[in-house]
Amino acid sequence: MSGEATSRLVASASVSTLAAAPQGAGEGAPAPSARPTASISPTLDVIVGLGVAAALVALVFLTSSSIDQTVTGANTWSEIAITFAGVAACAAVVLVGGRGRAWGAGTLALFIAFTAFAALSIVWSAQPDWSWFGANQLLCYVSAFAGAIALARLFPTRWPGLVGGIATAMAALSAYALLAKVFPSTLASANAFGRLTAPFGYWNAIGVAAALGLAPALWAASRRHRGIALRALTVPAMTLMISVVVLSYSRSAVLVAVLGIAAWLIFVPLRLRSVLMLALAAVVAIGVVAVALHSRDLTSDGIALGAQDAAGHAFGPVLLGLIVLSTALGFAASLTIDRVAVADAVRRWVGIVLVIGVALIPVAGVVALAASSRGLSGEISHAWTTLTSSKGTGDTSARLTQLGSSRPLYWRQALTVGADNPFIGVGELGFGIARLRHTVETPKADQAHNYLLQTFADLGLVGVVLTLALLAAWVRAALRPLMPRTPWQALTAEEAAERRGLVALAVVVVVFGIQSLLDFTFYFPGVAVPALLSAGWLAGRGPLREPTGRRAGSVSLIRRPGAGALVTGLVALALAGAWVMWQPLRSVQALAASENDTGNAFVHARAAAGADPLALDPHFRLAALYHAVGQNAQARAEYLRATQIQPDNPEPWVWLAAFYQQTGRPRLARAAAERVLVLDHVPGDAYTTPAQATLAQAAATLQARQ
Numbered sequence: 052m053s054g055e056a057t058s059r060l061v062a063s064a065s066v067s068t069l070a071a072a073p074q075g076a077g078e079g080a081p082a083p084s085a086r087p088t089a090s091i092s093p094t095l096d097v098i099v100g101l102g103v104a105a106a107l108v109a110l111v112f113l114t115s116s117s118i119d120q121t122v123t124g125a126n127t128w129s130e131i132a133i134t135f136a137g138v139a140a141c142a143a144v145v146l147v148g149g150r151g152r153a154w155g156a157g158t159l160a161l162f163i164a165f166t167a168f169a170a171l172s173i174v175w176s177a178q179p180d181w182s183w184f185g186a187n188q189l190l191c192y193v194s195a196f197a198g199a200i201a202l203a204r205l206f207p208t209r210w211p212g213l214v215g216g217i218a219t220a221m222a223a224l225s226a227y228a229l230l231a232k233v234f235p236s237t238l239a240s241a242n243a244f245g246r247l248t249a250p251f252g253y254w255n256a257i258g259v260a261a262a263l264g265l266a267p268a269l270w271a272a273s274r275r276h277r278g279i280a281l282r283a284l285t286v287p288a289m290t291l292m293i294s295v296v297v298l299s300y301s302r303s304a305v306l307v308a309v310l311g312i313a314a315w316l317i318f319v320p321l322r323l324r325s326v327l328m329l330a331l332a333a334v335v336a337i338g339v340v341a342v343a344l345h346s347r348d349l350t351s352d353g354i355a356l357g358a359q360d361a362a363g364h365a366f367g368p369v370l371l372g373l374i375v376l377s378t379a380l381g382f383a384a385s386l387t388i389d390r391v392a393v394a395d396a397v398r399r400w401v402g403i404v405l406v407i408g409v410a411l412i413p414v415a416g417v418v419a420l421a422a423s424s425r426g427l428s429g430e431i432s433h434a435w436t437t438l439t440s441s442k443g444t445g446d447t448s449a450r451l452t453q454l455g456s457s458r459p460l461y462w463r464q465a466l467t468v469g470a471d472n473p474f475i476g477v478g479e480l481g482f483g484i485a486r487l488r489h490t491v492e493t494p495k496a497d498q499a500h501n502y503l504l505q506t507f508a509d510l511g512l513v514g515v516v517l518t519l520a521l522l523a524a525w526v527r528a529a530l531r532p533l534m535p536r537t538p539w540q541a542l543t544a545e546e547a548a549e550r551r552g553l554v555a556l557a558v559v560v561v562v563f564g565i566q567s568l569l570d571f572t573f574y575f576p577g578v579a580v581p582a583l584l585s586a587g588w589l590a591g592r593g594p595l596r597e598p599t600g601r602r603a604g605s606v607s608l609i610r611r612p613g614a615g616a617l618v619t620g621l622v623a624l625a626l627a628g629a630w631v632m633w634q635p636l637r638s639v640q641a642l643a644a645s646e647n648d649t650g651n652a653f654v655h656a657r658a659a660a661g662a663d664p665l666a667l668d669p670h671f672r673l674a675a676l677y678h679a680v681g682q683n684a685q686a687r688a689e690y691l692r693a694t695q696i697q698p699d700n701p702e703p704w705v706w707l708a709a710f711y712q713q714t715g716r717p718r719l720a721r722a723a724a725e726r727v728l729v730l731d732h733v734p735g736d737a738y739t740t741p742a743q744a745t746l747a748q749a750a751a752t753l754q755a756r757q
Contacts, residue, residue: 093278096211103216103584108223111250111260111577122184127636129576130191131629137194138625140201142618148204151599155200155590158528159193161521166193168517169479172510173665176478177485177699180635180665185479185509187632188574194628195580199587207598213588214267214552215281217559217581221264222288224250224577225295228257229339232298232349233367235359245350246300256575258304259566261295263581265308266315266558268292270551272328273321279385282328286381287374289332294339298350303569307562314558319551320539324388331384335377342369458500458569464490465499469507476511477699484700487731487738498571505571529557529589546595553592556585638663645672652676667693667703674710683714701730701738708745717749717756724749 110133113125170186173179202209231239231249239249246254272285296308312329316322348354348362467489468482477485482505483497499505506514532553539547563582567573593599638659645655653676660669674689690710693703708723727742 096209096215097281099209099212100215100219103212104219104223107216107220107577107581110580111224114576122635122639124636127632130187130632133191133580134194134628134632135625137196137198138621140198140205142621144201144204145614145617145621147601149599149602151597152593154204154531154593155528155587158521158524158590159197159200161517161524162193162196165514165517165521166190168513169510172476172478172481175475177481178483178697179478180663180667180697181480181483182478183635183663183665187635188576190628190632191576192579192583195583196587199584200591203588203591204593204599205601207592207600210549210552210588213584214270214555217585218264218267218271218285218288220581221260222268222291224257225261225264225291228295229291229370232343233363233370235363236356240356243353245352245354247295247298251575251577253572253575254299255301255303255570256572256578258296258299258301259307259562259570259572260578261292261299262304262308262311262562262566263559263578264292265289266311266555266562269312269315269325269329270555273319273324273551274548275389279382283378283381283385286328286332286384287377289329290335290339290374290377293333293336297336297340298343303566307566310565311558311562314561315554318554321551327384327388328381331380332377335373335380338373339370342366460492461496461498461500462504465501465504465508469504469511472511474511475513476507476509479509482508487701487733488729489732491732491734498574500570502567502573525586525590529560529586532589532592532595533557534595549595553589556589559585560589634662635666638666638669642669642672665696667697667700670696671706674706678710686710699730701727701742704730705738705741708742712745712748717752720745721749
């Protein structure tokens with residue numbers, strides 16, 4: 052958002068209210084030139100919202116891990132389903148969409164270009180099978196984004212379903228995360244961490260998921276005359292989200308949650324309503340957090356499962372009681388706010404005070420630093436040293452107030468890897484392997500924990516330029532429906548309501564974007580897809596007063612051969628994409644069959660290699676089978692084939708070195724092991740340790756022969 056546009060939007064949002072107003076966000080008359088929008092059915096919005104929430108929650112539980120390095124069926128079929136759904140929505144636009152400009156088409160084209168480049172990087176990737184996985188995920192993400200653009204064009208008045216669905220889904224995930232602490236042996240028996248991790252298995256993912264839901268929940272909490280019960284339930288929903296943000300011990304989640312709330316209060320004029328409901332939720336959340344932190348067995352690492360169960364069962368009734376209290380407060384506030392009229396002057400001044408208060412938070416921070424024992428410059432210097440020291444913090448709640456992190460280490464490695472291949476990088480998701488030849492630090496991370504730096508390492512400057520171009524195009528597209536130059540008072544009631552909902556979606560995208568600069572949660576579909584749906588809807592909505600909608604009547608495809616050809620092409624692309632996504636899964640399933648069906652082990656192993664020609668495991672399996680029947684020449688050929696598929700990956704060289712040593716070729720074993728140490732400089736890791744052992748064995752064998 053440009054500086055002028057932002058200032059206009061903030062300035063126009065200086066009035067807030069606890070009372071219902073006859074017009075839009077302000078007290079001005081509706082603009083006479085506004086184009087009327089279709090009437091909105093609250094019941095249908097609830098149904099759509101529940102459907103969106105159910106789909107997002109199901110997606111999380113099907114794809115709870117990050118990058119699908121093990122290729123599970125649930126993740127693969129989820130990606131295929133999202134791809135088909137997005138293409139189906141695009142085909143629907145072609146068939147029944149109304150005439151009008153193709154809003155968001157430029158942004159989508161850049162997203163497609165980025166995805167195509169990532170897929171092309173398989174050719175030069177340091178780890179091409181992972182690049183294939185990454186390209187599949189990007190194709191799924193593009194489809195989700197494109198589908199949201201299409202739905203915004205077809206059903207422009209159904210935006211409450213998307214906003215409400217995201218709020219509901221994130222509240223449900225937050226509830227599950229806390230329930231996993233109440234019933235750890237049932238819901239999270241493998242979790243040894245004190246912080247919340249379920250259902251993602253990663254604290255930062257559940258933390259940012261809860262943060263994503265806060266702005267949509269504030270939208271629902273501040274709506275006028277839209278159902279007392281639904282509005283009241285936003286208080287316990289926000290109680291759950293705030294509790295999860297804190298108990299995940301995720302500093303990035305806390306940061307983006309605060310920024311998201313601040314953005315909502317700055318840009319949306321219903322501040323009194325928002326602050327009231329948020330304050331009630333926060334007060335109860337403080338109680339939830341305090342009770343949880345009071346129990347060491349509940350929030351510390353390495354606690355025995357029996358002790359976790361005992362602490363969780365004691366925490367459960369307290370949590371339930373606090374949520375009931377939060378719900379009661381929500382109903383009380385919801386019943387009151389529409390009945391209480393606040394004078395215009397009071398509303399105006401309270402709104403101004405809230406905006407100024409948010410703006411003064413950084414100033415207060417600077418004053419506090421200046422008054423500290425180190426002084427302002429000393430505190431800044433100390434903070435910078437801590438941030439760049441790569442020294443991690445503990446796993447207790449105290450880490451929320453600490454700056455130390457291992458991220459600078461990953462970021463430096465990403466910059467080094469990218470500088471070694473500055474234009475096209477080392478291939479999508481190639482950083483995890485390429486980093487090994489550039490570092491001797493033992494902390495291992497396959498991701499750079501920063502989207503831009505990961506892109507620079509994986510796809511070079513070309514990938515970064517495409518990313519920045521995509522961002523610029525999306526910002527331009529998203530500003531159209533937000534109408535930052537138009538004061539709130541100039542909007543009709545429907546336009547003001549929609550703008551508030553779209554601001555909530557914009558905050559979801561911004562929260563996700565900022566957190567993606569601090570972690571690798573953009574690889575988690577359960578976190579990324581809600582943000583992509585929000586971003587796509589904003590890009591495809593177009594100007595607020597120019598909804599596109601659907602055609603008034605049906606048109607035969609016989610009269611529109613171009614549309615028919617385009618739909619056919621979209622279906623063909625979806626089928627081709629699904630087939631490509633399916634191949635790694637076919638390979639994994641065939642490899643499993645080779646282990647279980649020993650009579651046809653060779654057949655299944657060859658099928659696995661054929662389905663995924665970039666994978667290493669099928670060749671390792673074939674080599675082992677050949678070696679078991681005494682066909683060492685064929686076994687050697689398979690190991691050599693693996694080194695040719697991924698020559699920059701130390702893993703196939705480890706296998707080859709071990710094979711040479713086992714078959715009495717110590718010189719060749721030594722050469723292969725030395726190749727491992729060229730590709731991997733990290734001492735004592737999964738590759739250098741066996742390579743060092745092979746070198747020692749080869750040296751002993753050669754010495755014995757002398």
